Amino acid sequence: MEALRIGRIFGIDIRIHWSWLAIFILLLWWLAEGFFDDVNAYSHWSTFERWLASGITTILFFVSILLHELSHSLVARRLGLPVHSITLFIFGGVSSLKEEPNSPGQEFKMAIVGPLMSFALGILAAAIAAGLWANGLDDTVPGAIAAYLAFINIAVGIFNMLPGYPLDGGRVLRASLWARTGSMLRATRWAARVGTLIAFGLMALGVLSALAGNWLGGVWFIVIGWFLRNTTEQAYQQLLYRNTLEGAKVGDIIDRTFEGAPPDIPLSELVNDYILGRGQRCVPVVVEGNLLGLITIGDLRAFPPDEWATTSAFRAMTPREQLYTIASADELMSALELMAANDVHQLPVIDGFAFSGFVTRADVIRRIQVRAELAGLRD
Numbered sequence: 001m002e003a004l005r006i007g008r009i010f011g012i013d014i015r016i017h018w019s020w021l022a023i024f025i026l027l028l029w030w031l032a033e034g035f036f037d038d039v040n041a042y043s044h045w046s047t048f049e050r051w052l053a054s055g056i057t058t059i060l061f062f063v064s065i066l067l068h069e070l071s072h073s074l075v076a077r078r079l080g081l082p083v084h085s086i087t088l089f090i091f092g093g094v095s096s097l098k099e100e101p102n103s104p105g106q107e108f109k110m111a112i113v114g115p116l117m118s119f120a121l122g123i124l125a126a127a128i129a130a131g132l133w134a135n136g137l138d139d140t141v142p143g144a145i146a147a148y149l150a151f152i153n154i155a156v157g158i159f160n161m162l163p164g165y166p167l168d169g170g171r172v173l174r175a176s177l178w179a180r181t182g183s184m185l186r187a188t189r190w191a192a193r194v195g196t197l198i199a200f201g202l203m204a205l206g207v208l209s210a211l212a213g214n215w216l217g218g219v220w221f222i223v224i225g226w227f228l229r230n231t232t233e234q235a236y237q238q239l240l241y242r243n244t245l246e247g248a249k250v251g252d253i254i255d256r257t258f259e260g261a262p263p264d265i266p267l268s269e270l271v272n273d274y275i276l277g278r279g280q281r282c283v284p285v286v287v288e289g290n291l292l293g294l295i296t297i298g299d300l301r302a303f304p305p306d307e308w309a310t311t312s313a314f315r316a317m318t319p320r321e322q323l324y325t326i327a328s329a330d331e332l333m334s335a336l337e338l339m340a341a342n343d344v345h346q347l348p349v350i351d352g353f354a355f356s357g358f359v360t361r362a363d364v365i366r367r368i369q370v371r372a373e374l375a376g377l378r379d
Helices: 018-038 047-078 104-134 141-160 168-181 184-211 215-244 267-276 305-310 332-342 361-378
Strands: 003-009 012-017 083-089 092-097 282-287 290-296 346-351 354-360
Touching (some): 003 083, 018 047, 047 092, 047 104, 047 141, 104 141, 267 282, 290 346, 332 346, 354 361
Parallel strands (some): 012 083
Antiparallel strands (some): 003 012, 282 290
């Protein structure tokens, strides 16, 4: 996911996905032109007051989401699990852990703290709102902000406690099933199935709401359900991949059939001998076994065909320093994650400076399928 790094808190990178801007603007507009404009208690507000309250509320809401995710991350780090980053996106936030929890107890502690943080923030906001109300300030901008933050944080806590993976409640369910069955993968499978049922339930509720005339609410439920279903499937697949590839190294499946080309070879000869002749869609440029760079069909597009005879591979290649590479001893799961994160289909395998071959996404997926089939036979 494309995300912009905006800073670090407690040594954890904080990132914002582009979709966060969309929901920020949507929530800001809805509060100003919808919620605060429709509630009778705020009907005397000026346009400036509505937009001021909306802006502050929207910012504090996303601060609440950040605190929710920080609570997950800090507990994970306290338990010895490295945390890479927190990313805020359209439906909230996600903490990026470098590894899965090692026990049901770790999973439970990490999962439950998020909703508890949201409930605590909601109760704090409710206490502030009650104090303002007791002093006759419930219809002021501070009173409205506190009341809305109380509602939305408690709502976030309740939603996250739904027992569907990968929601926090689903992770609590997974911890319980894991403790009972002794299998994290089996527990995740059942928690993910519950998550899928909840996702379809939300989408069905959205359709019914839309048919009843509540189009905005209906569409919102459908979108949340669709997102939850996709997230559930992706989270389970990632865990399945990680479990299946446990212990596997890049060196286990290196494709060593790629022929390297010398740096002074003309592009015309490279195309005829390597791309057309050997069927290679990418050609490593090597000297004495060391990788200098890589030429793909995309690199060729930068040069007109009538210049290929006078253009060397060295001039056209993408230098090694600009490539995503991996080593033979690295985990195969790391290679798959690197390819997925950067939308590439193969990685050059470099040991020192020596070019060992390629690892391709297709070969990794094939290895996953074979291992999964063997695991099924053992079960």
